[in-house]
Amino acid sequence: MPTWQQLRDAKLDEYADAADGWGKVSSRANSDKDRVDNGMFAKVHHTQKGEAATKAGGDIQQLSRNYQYLHTECGLIRTALNGLATELASPQKKLKQALEDAENLRFTVKPDGSVEYPTDSLVLSPGTHSAEHGAPVPLAPGKGEGVGSADANKGKAEDIAERIGDAVREAAEIDGRYAAALRRLKAEPGLTVSDETLADTAKDTRALQQAAGKYADDDRIPKGKSPQDNAEWWKSLTQEQRDEYATLYPASVGALDGLPSAVRDDANRMVLAETRAQTQLELNAIPKPPQQYLPNPGGSYPAVITNPAYREWQEKYGNRKPELERIRNGIDAVQGRFDATGKDGLPEAYLLGFDPHTNNGDGRIILANGNPDTADHTAVYVPGTGTEIGGIGGDLERANRLWTASHRQGADVSTIMWFDYDAPRSAYPTDKGDAFPEAARNEYAEKGAPTLHTFMEGTRAAHEAASGSGGHTTLIGHSYGSTLIGEAAQAGRIFDGPIADDIVVAGSPGMQADRAADLGVSGEHMWAMGAEGDNVPLGGSLVGLGEDWVVPTDPEFGGNVMKTDTQGHSDYWNEGTLSLDNQAKVIVGDYEGVTLD
Amino acid sequence: MALNAAWEELFGGTAPPGQPATMTLAGVPAPDSGGGGGGSANLKADVSPWHEAGNTAGELRTSTATSLTDLDTANDGVGGGTAGFDSSGALTEILGTWKARLTAVRDECGRLEGALKSTGRDFGERETATRNKIAAGAPAPARKEG
Numbered sequence A: 001m002p003t004w005q006q007l008r009d010a011k012l013d014e015y016a017d018a019a020d021g022w023g024k025v026s027s028r029a030n031s032d033k034d035r036v037d038n039g040m041f042a043k044v045h046h047t048q049k050g051e052a053a054t055k056a057g058g059d060i061q062q063l064s065r066n067y068q069y070l071h072t073e074c075g076l077i078r079t080a081l082n083g084l085a086t087e088l089a090s091p092q093k094k095l096k097q098a099l100e101d102a103e104n105l106r107f108t109v110k111p112d113g114s115v116e117y118p119t120d121s122l123v124l125s126p127g128t129h130s131a132e133h134g135a136p137v138p139l140a141p142g143k144g145e146g147v148g149s150a151d152a153n154k155g156k157a158e159d160i161a162e163r164i165g166d167a168v169r170e171a172a173e174i175d176g177r178y179a180a181a182l183r184r185l186k187a188e189p190g191l192t193v194s195d196e197t198l199a200d201t202a203k204d205t206r207a208l209q210q211a212a213g214k215y216a217d218d219d220r221i222p223k224g225k226s227p228q229d230n231a232e233w234w235k236s237l238t239q240e241q242r243d244e245y246a247t248l249y250p251a252s253v254g255a256l257d258g259l260p261s262a263v264r265d266d267a268n269r270m271v272l273a274e275t276r277a278q279t280q281l282e283l284n285a286i287p288k289p290p291q292q293y294l295p296n297p298g299g300s301y302p303a304v305i306t307n308p309a310y311r312e313w314q315e316k317y318g319n320r321k322p323e324l325e326r327i328r329n330g331i332d333a334v335q336g337r338f339d340a341t342g343k344d345g346l347p348e349a350y351l352l353g354f355d356p357h358t359n360n361g362d363g364r365i366i367l368a369n370g371n372p373d374t375a376d377h378t379a380v381y382v383p384g385t386g387t388e389i390g391g392i393g394g395d396l397e398r399a400n401r402l403w404t405a406s407h408r409q410g411a412d413v414s415t416i417m418w419f420d421y422d423a424p425r426s427a428y429p430t431d432k433g434d435a436f437p438e439a440a441r442n443e444y445a446e447k448g449a450p451t452l453h454t455f456m457e458g459t460r461a462a463h464e465a466a467s468g469s470g471g472h473t474t475l476i477g478h479s480y481g482s483t484l485i486g487e488a489a490q491a492g493r494i495f496d497g498p499i500a501d502d503i504v505v506a507g508s509p510g511m512q513a514d515r516a517a518d519l520g521v522s523g524e525h526m527w528a529m530g531a532e533g534d535n536v537p538l539g540g541s542l543v544g545l546g547e548d549w550v551v552p553t554d555p556e557f558g559g560n561v562m563k564t565d566t567q568g569h570s571d572y573w574n575e576g577t578l579s580l581d582n583q584a585k586v587i588v589g590d591y592e593g594v595t596l597d
Numbered sequence B: 001m002a003l004n005a006a007w008e009e010l011f012g013g014t015a016p017p018g019q020p021a022t023m024t025l026a027g028v029p030a031p032d033s034g035g036g037g038g039g040s041a042n043l044k045a046d047v048s049p050w051h052e053a054g055n056t057a058g059e060l061r062t063s064t065a066t067s068l069t070d071l072d073t074a075n076d077g078v079g080g081g082t083a084g085f086d087s088s089g090a091l092t093e094i095l096g097t098w099k100a101r102l103t104a105v106r107d108e109c110g111r112l113e114g115a116l117k118s119t120g121r122d123f124g125e126r127e128t129a130t131r132n133k134i135a136a137g138a139p140a141p142a143r144k145e146g
Helices: A004-009 A012-045 A051-104 A152-184 A195-211 A227-236 A239-248 A250-254 A261-284 A308-317 A320-339 A393-407 A443-467 A480-490 A536-543 A578-587 B003-011 B021-026 B037-045 B049-075 B086-135
Strands: A115-118 A128-131 A293-295 A304-306 A349-355 A364-369 A377-382 A413-419 A472-478 A502-506 A526-529
Touching: A004 A051, A004 A152, A012 A051, A012 A239, A012 A320, A012 B049, A012 B086, A051 A152, A051 A195, A051 A239, A051 A261, A051 B049, A051 B086, A115 A152, A128 A152, A152 A195, A152 B086, A195 A239, A195 A261, A227 A443, A239 A250, A239 A261, A250 A261, A250 A349, A261 A320, A261 A349, A304 A308, A308 A320, A320 A349, A320 A364, A320 A393, A364 A393, A377 A393, A377 A443, A377 A480, A377 A578, A393 A413, A393 A578, A413 A443, A443 A472, A443 A480, A472 A480, A472 A578, A480 A502, A502 A578, A526 A578, B049 B086
Parallel strands: A377 A413, A377 A472, A472 A502, A502 A526
Antiparallel strands: A115 A128, A293 A304, A349 A364, A364 A413
16 A cells, blocks of 8 residues: 555556557557468468368467457556556545645645644644544534634644545555456466466456446447447547557447447457357356166166256256357357458458347357458348357358459459348248248347448448448348348438448348338349249248238339349359359449349 | 478477477478578578468567567556555566566467478478369378488
8 A cells, every 4th residue: 555655756657658568569469460360370271281280270379369368468457557547646636735735834744644733823832733634523624622722723734634644545445456457467377378268358357347447437438329429439539548448348349330340350359259268168167968868766667767867957058058059159150250361362351240149149240251441342241030140150151252252353342241130030830830930020120120220321431431432332131131121221311322222132031112212222223033942032922021012023123133043042142153143243333244034 | 201290290399309399399490401591592482371371470479579578668667656556566466477478479479480481391382282182172192201
């Protein structure tokens, strides 16, 4: 605990300077991580096979984890030191004011914090007295002692002693709180970054949110504001403030539409790595299920009984284990895409959204191939029925193929896999045991529509901030994803324009509209595909997800119907097909090149 | 020595008998060590992905070394200027642990630089052929070295 002299003399700038140094290390680790992730792994991992190449790939991934670890923890240390310096400035100022007051009155502040003052009284004999912090009636200094104690200086001295004591006590509280926070932020020895270490990092982050809450308050992060407001807020911050918010509140910053994609990516990757570690640790802690059946101890019929221990295990872990495995699978699919950067020319990935628990357990994954803030053409693919985090790999792959096919047209493109809604689980009667399929109801789309609308606004805002214009955007909906797009397009215009410049739907069961114009786009920017053997458009029109039983592939909808050469409901993104190539043509704005039905 | 065995030595972390592990890491011999200069001319000529990855590792080594210096400089004044504060003690405690981590990362980058470049040099010429074979689903050929 500091003395008043130490508080007075403390050079708080030293903490702020140190914070700058830790901040530099954190930022550098962040860009170093990008260098490792964007190509280094792919270079060694996809060019050779064998044990040693796998080991080299593992070494590189370990390096990446180290930079992630350094980025997060050194960033937290930076914030702790800045918080410390900022908070200590207040008691230091109070103390200095009290000391100045003492000096002006020619009182002496003693080493123990008591204040020596000369008697100032007509009745008392001259001399010096001492006032201490914690005087009996400090709020009415000198006036509580009654007749005969009317020493004018006594009250003033008590007041000063009180203020000195308060300042020191306040500083000690701050110092203690930050010292404890800092001690948490030590590095584990060695080069390994274990799951335990990453899970601790998440705990450290929460601990510092508590400790430094006064300094870096998450209330200042906009909530429920428009993406333009979010972008403005971000612009209003200093670089250091941005870095601090991103490391202290990565989940909030990563989810904020309108912020630069690179910022959201860094924040979400942090959350992803920590969630992966926490999930794996929880899975590791689940014991193997005991044997399900035991021989019947009570006789020969029935021959076996259910093991009570198994039943207990089922109650405890039966739901949790598959849930955790689902989350882990989703994270691994995202990590797989990260690792594929550089393979087959795939560009760097931007994780624009990650939350395994939201959307009624379906989760949220938003991943861009290439930077959408600077791309000339951005396509957003919205998956359909049955989508959930555990099976997101196939949808990520579709966005990859969209990127490869449209990039091949010679354009600067970014393709985004957007999954951020509670998707219906069943597509047709009896699917997943539902007599009436969930996808026949439009409420899933109604709920998800505002989120998609805001995301598209954010994409536009971030593009304008980075490139000065909105760029060309295409929304692509598969199956029920097209129904969601229909709802979102009718939720309102963005920047006085339609939700996207072009809308493409594949296997659409209806868009809650009976003509393209209702979606804010003219018919020439509406593109629909219905492959041979894809029964969803017909099924959708029967249950009325369109309006007046009209689906986008119907002529009366008023859009273009593109020719397909794929079969069924799920092959529109097969490589080397016209179905995929047509989408790529729309994405890059080569409308002449599209083959119509 | 079979190529895979050579990699195993570079990446597997197992030292040959009689040598400390660090010898294999730091002492990756250049095949043309008789030619002098560590074969940097060779590296320029070879554009294999492994070499590029090795170069990145080298740059990361430099970058991480800079971070080490930054931490030292930044924390220099803290002890003297803030006597009596427990936070300063805490900072000193954790500073040591992060310097150790950064040192380990820096050294790992150095090790990877050498190992990746050396491996790249070994099979750089056959790189394209191997990649094609892998793309076709064939196993990587095991090559004997002279």
